[in-house]
Amino acid sequence: MQKEIQDLVNAGEMLPLMEEFYTIQGEGFHKGTAAYFIRIGGCDVGCHWCDVKESWNADLHPPTKKDAIVANASAYSKTVVITGGEPLTWDMGPLTSALKEKGMQIHIETSGAYALTGTWDWICLSPKKIKLPQPEIYEVAHELKVIIFNKDDFRFAEEQAAKVNDNCILYLQPEWSNRDKMSPLIVDYVMQNPKWKVSLQTHKYLNIP
């Protein structure tokens, strides 16, 4: 990559854009809400069950000016979801400031593994055992969404719930490939521990992006 472009990416003025699409938020608190998704490439957390491994290598996704991303998003929706990859790999300050200038509601999907940058109306924290969140994000997360792949993930979910702020809404979401096995256990767990709610990847049932 040219040095000038690398500098702009490092400053958050350009971002490796994998894809953008207008759809329905499928997961968590805002499920069912129309939103424009911006998927930024680059993630080195390495979840073995990640459903978007094509996002991991940032070099495969073209550095894109923040203003081009904003122009596309604001043409479609008042609500944007910034996801990835791991969006906090990058400085989210410039993109989120530009989206705010257009009056957008800005949500993030993040593992929290890197420093929180940017201005957010909604933070969905989905922590991962293999690269734990930075401590600051627990205070500001609006929802905690723990993926349940095996039984030990219930223990991990409680450990993470003990760290978030009191207003944070707690979700357990079955890992997609293991959903037939884990969903019944999640249902039982939520009935026994009603501070938790169930989150499903409803977009996959609807066959939408």
Ligand SMILES: C[S@@+](CC[C@H](N)C(=O)[O-])C[C@H]1O[C@@H](n2cnc3c(N)ncnc32)[C@H](O)[C@@H]1O
């Ligand atoms: C692809 S990740 C991108 C954002 C960020 N890297 C993160 O993990 O939060 C978006 C959301 O999908 C969840 N997810 C990824 N793969 C999944 C799978 N196989 N089953 C269920 N949820 C999954 C993640 O935990 C996260 O909440």
Ligand SMILES: Nc1nc2[nH]cc(C(=O)O)c2c(=O)[nH]1
């Ligand atoms: N419809 C839809 N809802 C989503 N919620 C979180 C997603 C993500 O990949 O971050 C996602 C996604 O990929 N599609």
Ligand code: SF4
């Ligand atoms: S942190 Fe998110 S994008 Fe990265 S591997 Fe895990 S689920 Fe995939």
Ligand SMILES: [Mg+2]
């Ligand atoms: Mg997804």
